[in-house]
Amino acid sequence: MIAFFGLGGDIDQEIADIVAYLQSIAPVAPMSDKQVFIDACQRCHDIKYDKLMSTTDKEALKAYMGTVPPDLSMMIRSKGAEYLTTFINNPQKQLAGTSMPRVGLSEKAQNQVIAYMEKVGDSKKAEREDLGYKLIGYMVLFTLLAYAWKVKIWREVH
Ligand code: HEC
Structure with missing residues (x-):
């Protein structure tokens, strides 16, 4: 982020306005586990068991990523929560050379994604x-x- 010196008015007031604006657009209610998954993963992955399809066209995904990202419905069972915990924030460490990008999630969001996958795949x-x-x-x-x-x-x- 570049240094910000204000627009020439009272810089304290400007910063207070920015904070007020950011607070006004923050989600009001906490996001559900499923919403976090939709936000973070559905761009590329399906969860067919919960009728979620990737929002990006499959052909485009294949062209861009070199492979179609797998359906994650049962991934919690085949890989386990432990694997996913490290995989999401550091895919290269678990699967060297993978085309899955690092999805930077807060610990809370990550736990929510895993909780959602658990609910679908291991109800x-x-x-x-x-x-x-x-x-x-x-x-x-x-x-x-x-x-x-x-x-x-x-x-x-x-
Ligand atoms: C920009 C696209 C993209 C996003 C966003 C994305 N993934 Fe992936 N993911 C991929 C691709 C591509 C692969 C296939 C990688 C490969 O085969 O090398 C993959 C593979 C995986 C795998 C399989 C790993 C394995 O060991 O075979 C898991 C699990 C996974 N992703 C979980 C997630 C989760 C959870 C999220 C959300 C937090 C997520 N992905 C977000 C593209 C994405």
């Missing part, structure tokens, strides 16, 4: 994890019952 994850807790609760309960039963039987034997 059963929350259910699965929830079942795990229930199962453990069940086993703890039965261990206690078995112990109580053992105490009762042995009390009669002594």
